[in-house]
Amino acid sequence: MECKKEKNLESCSCTYYSCSRKGVCCDCIRYHLESRQLPGCCFSAEAESTYDRSFEHFARLVGEGKI
Incomplete structure (x- = not known):
């Protein structure tokens, strides 16, 4: 399967810019x-x-209705 990194970057909301x-x-x-976490794009x-x-x-x- 081909990685669509360039396309994904257009909508990636992660603010940790140096992430590989x-x-x-x-x-x-x-x-x-x-790490029992969700990626930044879930928030x-x-x-x-x-x-x-x-x-x-x-x-x-979610409980507070903010997501």
Whole structure:
């Protein structure tokens, strides 16, 4: 399967600009799931900028109706 990194970068909302996985979604998802996290694209811009990508943070935001 062909990686669509350049196309993915057009909509990648991750603010960690030096990340080697930016635009390579399969690597990004694998990395974050191994750490019990979700990638930045699962969060609002405000929530993503906290760099707290934990499942718990995501669940809290869903419970508050912010996602």
